Amino acid sequence: MKRLVPVMTALAACSLPGGQDGLQAGDRFERVPEPPPPVTGEAPAEVLERIRADLATRTKRDTKTLEPIRDEAVTWSDGALGCPRFGEMYPQLPTQGFWIVFEIGGRQYDYRVDSRGRFRLCDNPRGSGKLPADDR
Numbered sequence: 001m002k003r004l005v006p007v008m009t010a011l012a013a014c015s016l017p018g019g020q021d022g023l024q025a026g027d028r029f030e031r032v033p034e035p036p037p038p039v040t041g042e043a044p045a046e047v048l049e050r051i052r053a054d055l056a057t058r059t060k061r062d063t064k065t066l067e068p069i070r071d072e073a074v075t076w077s078d079g080a081l082g083c084p085r086f087g088e089m090y091p092q093l094p095t096q097g098f099w100i101v102f103e104i105g106g107r108q109y110d111y112r113v114d115s116r117g118r119f120r121l122c123d124n125p126r127g128s129g130k131l132p133a134d135d136r
Helices: 004-014 045-059
Strands: 068-076 095-104 107-114 119-121
Touching: 045 095, 045 107, 045 119, 068 107
Parallel strands: none
Antiparallel strands: 068 095, 095 107, 107 119
């Protein structure tokens, strides 16, 4: 029981006067705004068509039914395009490109594209990989 007294005293010292939890009747709360929806319509049509063909092959779907939920011009933080692969080396400089994502049956297919139109499906994305200046 002697050990509990210092702990209880310390806890009591942390509470607000009168046992309040810091909220009072009439306090107003502000909602945290929803994040903006993903950007679409920024990648070149030719790049989108090649990615649709790749995805159609992978999923056995008609390319006409595949619409991206994200299609955004970005500046990747480096040549890994926000999707590094173990054992590969990448230029460590900002890289212009596109971030294209499709959703089929609850699964997302995350494609990363460089400025030359080369793309790859990112199986293990590590965040967006975008530079902070690109956040909208």
